[in-house]
Every structure is written in C-alpha cells, then in structure tokens.
Amino acid sequence: MPRVALRGAMSAYEALVARVRRMTALRDAAEVLAWDQQVMMPTGGVEARAAQLAALSATMHEILVSPEFGRLLAEAEREERDEARRAVLRELRFFYDRETKVPGELVEAMSNAASRGYEAWVEAKAKSDYKAFRPHLERLLELKRKYASLVDPNVAPYEALFQDYEPWIPLADARRNLTELRAGLKPLVEKARARGAQRPAVLAGSWPAEKQEVVSKRVAELIGYDFTRGRLDRSPHPFSAGGAHDARITTRYYDHDPVPSILGTVHEAGHAMYMQGLPKEHMGTPLGDARDLVVHESQSRLWENHVGRSLPFWERVLPMLREAFDGAPRASAEEVWRAVNHVEPSFIRVDADELTYHMHIALRFELEEAMVAGKLSLDELPHRWNETMQRDLGITPPDDARGCLQDMHWSSGSFGYFPTYSLGSMLSAQLMDAYPGDPNDYPSLLQWLRDNVHRHGKRYKTGELIERATGSALTPHAFLRYANEKYARVWAA
C-alpha cells in the first residue's frame, strides 16, 4: 500500500486536513494581500499583485483537484464517526464538489467576464448608460447559468448560485422569509412616508477625519473589538478581512457627518469580532472558519443596528464626540438618536435606513431571480427596476445610475448575494431576542455571541446553528416585532 506508506502513520482524515490547512493558510495569505491592495498598496502595484493572487489561487485549486485529495476525502468519509470530524468532512465535500465540477475554462471565462463587467459597469454607472453595460450583464448571466447547471443540476439555477453565499438555507425558506418581511415592513414604511418628516439637522457641521478616526477607535473598543488582533484603517469601501488571530476593519470618513464612520466601524467590527471569536485551536479547518454570509451579516447588523442605533449607545458615544470635537454636537443624545433612526425612502441601497433597506433587497431578489431564470428580458430591467421601486417605496429613480446600475454585485456576476443581507438582519433580531442579558452590557452580549455563535465555526449547518442559538428556525417575526416597537418610540413626539 504505497499510499499509506507515503502518509506514514496518518489517517486519511489527518492527511486530508494537512492539505486543507495548507490551502487555508494560502487563502488567508491572499486575504492579507487583498487587504493591502485596498488599503496600502501604491497604484503601480496592480500588475504584480494580480500575479501573486493568481499564483495563490492556482496553487489552492491544484491542491483541491489533485486525485489524492478526492481519494482521501472519500476514505475519510468512510472511516470517521466523530461528530466534529464529520462536520469538517461535510463542509469539505460541499466545497470540493463545487470546485471540481467546474472546468478550468469556465472558471477563467467567469473571471474574465467579471473583470470586464466590473470595468464596464464603473464607466456605465458614471454615464448612467445602461445600454453599455447590458451585453456584459448578458454574458455574465449566460456563464453563471452554465455554472449553476454544473454545480447543482437538481435545483433551479438561481438556487445553485444562492448556495455559493449561503449553502445551507434552502431557497424556498429564504424566499418565504423575505416575502413575509417585505409584507410586514410595508405598513411601517407607509407610516414613515405619511409622516413626511425631514432628517433633523442636528449633526450639521464640519467633522475632520482625523478626529472622527479617534472616535471610531474608541467606539470599536467600547463594543469589544480587540485591537491586539486587528486594526482600523481607511478605504473607499469599508470592509473587514482576516481571521481569529488578525481581523482587520476599514471605514470611511465624511466631512459633513460623523455618523456613517461610527456606524460603519461598528458594522465592520461586528464582522471582525465574529472572526476574533472563532476557535483558534481549529485554525485552518472549517471548524475555525466563519459560517456563511447570513450568519456573518447577522453579527455586523446586530452591532450596527441593535446596538449602534440604540439610545443608550448614543448616550455613551456623544461624550466621545464632544471630547474630540470641542463640545460638538450640542444636540442631546435623544435628538441624535432620532436623527440616526430617520426613515425615508431613497434611491440608494447603501444609504438606506434600517426599514426601507429591506425593500431595496426585496426588489433586487425579485429581479435577479427572474433574470437568472430568463423570465425578465434585459431590455426590460431598467423599467422593471423603476416600476418595482415605485410600487414598494413610492419613488422613481431619475436615472439608471441611481437605479439598476447602482450596485457593483451584478457587474461581477454575484447573483444570489443580496438576500443574505436581509436574512442576516432577521437573524440579528432573533439573536437579540434569545440573548438573556442586558442589551447595553456589551461585554456580556459579546460573550453570549461567542458562546452561542462564534465558537462553533462551521460545525453546524446554518439552520442548526440558528436553532441552537435562538431556539427557533430563521424567521422575520423577531425583526418585525423589534422594528414596530422601536419605531413606535422613535416616532413618539
């Protein structure tokens, strides 16, 4: 048995995990390089960095598609009975099957189409020229349909794509939840429109970035972000990156308003605190990795919305702002809190409030599912976008730049990503309901999340993780109850 001899005394599982650890270390290296590219790299570095990332990704792919990897995986699946090990194998099997079912040429074609699509989108958005972007969208849809038919021929193509972002929530469940969420939020959004209030101008002024940065760092520390295992920098698009040992965040600063950098920091710190809470002893295997996008987003949104948009939070952050900005703002914590929670239909998803946000997601979900299924002609997309927005939010975008061209997701073929944002919000509310302690005791809240979510990594499928943590399946009820109660208070005279 030369194969056994080669791996010495290691079981198939151990030999497999050695390969997985190597692959994960290379993936983590690529993530540091991607962070550096966004935050530190000089403009001239693009070409060399692309070569580095391509070398890493080719190497990871080769580890996975080597015949030995498949054999070890199958052998370990036959041998292992331990529950944790079987969880590792379940996750590896999912990933392995996806990666090995897609021929290299299709991967390359998707990657090229995504690069070209992104570039075309940047230009098309700047000129609000949907026609220029349309052929790229068509090509991306075509390739992604092909991809979907290969990775999971047993489900509709859109479901196969959704699984890339959320492998363990059936699309039917997601759809039912999203539909219920939209219906439940409709009356609240109507109410906000009927009130017709303007956002209070309590934060007007000039807010230099350097001072905002000081406040952002204090706020991140306040909620429990560990700077010995992370750092806060600036980037045009805020993001988080890394793992348990080193989970970094970025934010951006607007001179006219200090709130976006604070809530952006809290959001990204939410993601990063999840990573910081992953079990270090499992570094390099799925047990040491974050569950997928829905759970990740539940963490960022829990801290951003349930904590960062609460009155007690602003009672604590206001003195920090005043210390940094010579006494400004003069408004009371309650006034700032009301401003932060202002609800008003608007065109741009990323600027939307906590309620209308989900109308933006519902719209994208509806349209992208129809596009992937070939039920929505691309000629019709801008019109359908505007029509749906008028139906759900009562406003019509003045141009496609503020309509169907606003998000970058589709430009690189990310169909099926949007729903995870709203599903994450639902889960935040469920987790807050399940948490038995004082919501304003951040160390206690963080510890509860560590115990009930973070420390499990990918040990449980998403549904099981949610049931274990909250006592029920994923549902929009907690979020709707939270929203109704909260806005009754916000809107009380």
Added chain:
Amino acid sequence: MPRVALRGAMSAYEALVARVRRMTALRDAAEVLAWDQQVMMPTGGVEARAAQLAALSATMHEILVSPEFGRLLAEAEREERDEARRAVLRELRFFYDRETKVPGELVEAMSNAASRGYEAWVEAKAKSDYKAFRPHLERLLELKRKYASLVDPNVAPYEALFQDYEPWIPLADARRNLTELRAGLKPLVEKARARGAQRPAVLAGSWPAEKQEVVSKRVAELIGYDFTRGRLDRSPHPFSAGGAHDARITTRYYDHDPVPSILGTVHEAGHAMYMQGLPKEHMGTPLGDARDLVVHESQSRLWENHVGRSLPFWERVLPMLREAFDGAPRASAEEVWRAVNHVEPSFIRVDADELTYHMHIALRFELEEAMVAGKLSLDELPHRWNETMQRDLGITPPDDARGCLQDMHWSSGSFGYFPTYSLGSMLSAQLMDAYPGDPNDYPSLLQWLRDNVHRHGKRYKTGELIERATGSALTPHAFLRYANEKYARVWAA
C-alpha cells in the same frame, strides 16, 4: 512522448519559466506578508502569519524539487543558445542545485536553530551574557558547516556560505579587496583619532517624528524614489522590500536628531530605486530580479554616502528641514555637512561613520571565517573581538552587548553576510567614478544607474556587471581615493 504532450506546444524553457514565475510570485507574496508583519500586523497575528509563510515556503520548495523541474532545467540547458535564456538557466541552476542538495531535515534543523538562536540572542544581548548565547552559536556553526559541505564540497565551508549572499564573487577576490581596504583606511582612521574632535552639536534640539516624516518623503522624492510604486512607513529596523512594481521602504525617527531618518530613508530608497529600475517585462524570472547583496548594497550606499553625505545635498535638504521645523536648524549647510561626516571610533557598527564602519566589517569577516573553519574557539570569541577592535580602532568594548553580541546576523546563522557591506561600498565609489555626469544631478545619476546596473537584473554575473558598468574589476581604489579626497575637505579648517 507523453511529457511533451503534457506541456503542449511549450518548449522545455517555456515550461520551466512558467514554474519559475509561479514560484517568484509566491516569493513576492511572502515578501508583502513579511513587510506587513514588520509594519502593520497587530501583535496577535504572529501565529497565523507563521502558518501563511510556512505554507508559501513549502509550496515554493515543492515546485523546485519536483522531478519535472530538474528534467525541464536539464533539457532547457541542452536546447537553449540564446544568451538571455542561458543567463536565466545559469541562475536557476545555481539556485536549484543548492536547494535540492540539502535534505529537508537539515533545512528544518537550521530554521529551528535560527529561531531559537535569535530568541536566545535577544535575551543574551539584553543581559550582556555571552555564555547563554554560546551553545546556540555552536549549534548554528555545526549545522552551517554541514550545509556548506553539501552545497559546495569543493570549496572551504566559509566560501560556500558566502555564496549564499554573493554567488559570483570568488572569496579570494573578496578577501584581497577587504584586506586592501582595511590597510588603506587605517591611516585615515588614525588621523581622525589624532584630531580627537567631538561631533559638532549643530543638530541639538527636539525633532518630532511627524515633521521628520514630511522631510523624509520630500528627500526620497528629491533623489528619484517613485511613490506611485512604493511607500514610506516606520519600523524599528529600517528595511526595503518588494520589486519593480511596488518597492517599499521604512525608516525610524529619533526625537533628538533628524539625520538618521533622512540618511536611513536615502539608504533604503537606494535599495528600492534599484528594484524600481528592474525590467518589468522580465518580472518573475532572474532577468527581472536584483543582482545579489554586493550590487544591492552598492546602490543604497551610493545614495546614502556619495549623495546623502555630500555638501550640495545638505544645501538642498536644509531648507526642507527649516520649512518643517520653523527655521531650525540655524546652522549652515556646511556646518551640518561636517557634523554628518564626523568620524570617531565607536563600539556599534550600525552607528559607525563612513570610515570606521569598514573596520567593524573587517573584524567580523576575520572572526567569522575563523569560527566557521574551526580555528577560533567559541570560548575565545569575546576576547578576540575586543582585542581586534583595540588593534583596529583603538577602543575596547565595555561589555559583550556592545561587543560580540551586538549584531543579529550570527544569531540566525548568517555567516558570510558581513563582507557584502564593505564590498558594496567599494562598488558605490567605482560607479560614481564611472558616471560621467554631474553627481548633483540626481535624475541623470539615477538614469545612468538604470542603464548600467538596474535594467540588467541578473543577466550578468556580478563580476561582468561590474566590469561593464565601471570598466574594471571590483577594487577598493576608487573608495580609498574618494575617502581621502573627501575627508581632506571635511577636515580642512
């Protein structure tokens, strides 16, 4: 011929170079990660970073030792006649033979001994406790002798180690040059000692780091460092890292003196401008890589010493300092220039002036060669160090921390590295002699270095590169002439 079929229409050379490019991209990725570790990484990231770097280095090693790599290399050597390709193959052969002759266990043993040696050295140096470090030094020497006997059994072990840093300069030539340099500098050092002058205190004051940083950036730009392909950050030990597309530098700031950060920046920018001048079209092969340590050091020292310690340089930098520091320093450019060029024997190599520096190197070269040859007992080392320093510089270190424990090189087994510093200085002076233009016209000087050194990468062996650029073999004469002329001026009343 299944092998040919596998690589399709590619020649052996092309198939080989594809592997080399992959390997180089992974090495470049590792260099970015190492930069990040020094400059950006939070303290908690150490363990994960070690896993990432280990995965990269294992992957690079596997590419090299695969049987296919050796076969392609041999086949390409038989097939290729093109001069540039033969240069690539020469460099690959050297590297390949070294890497494949050393068994993995020895590599691991050296790596472990280096890590432990470094840690022990940090502690031993802090306590000035040579005895605690001695067993580590012994172990490192033993392993390195074994290594030397494997990589090149035809030369003395010290020469085999020297080749790791400078493969194409025979040790006999290096020794002759270093001996002549020491002899030639002796009278100048004596003269400096006889003058007995103190360093003029023209730069006394407080120099906040933020303002020094502004000046350092302007100075780097002044000499031609390209910030679109680099950046300047802070680190405890200044270094440079990267390649043609992205060559970064670091420096450190002392509150009591603005000169070290300026000259440190100029030194590291000299290294980085070499990288920025490498031919981009050869990225990923030896033709796109810097020649070895002597040529690299010639670039940093040319800019640091021949430019950065010249009077016209300070005439240009002084206004920058004054602009940043509200008019300080008040001293004239000539006074600052004299202070910057103060010569005085001292214990610490890295703080030494341009002349006594080479006495420090000569001492290390003499002792390390004897240690590797087993002709200097480790019990004798501290004593011999002090004796030699007394002989060459007329001073005796008060303790081993300021004596044989001061440098980190030996603590990780880097025997044979030190000579490249002095050889680099010699080459700087030769290059300045050969350069036909105005030494104070930095763009012209940089362009000449680009044309005569940078653009060649590793195309020529070190000796041939030097002959082509300067018209002669490596020699200390240019440096000695420069030193005599310069210090005659510096020391003129």
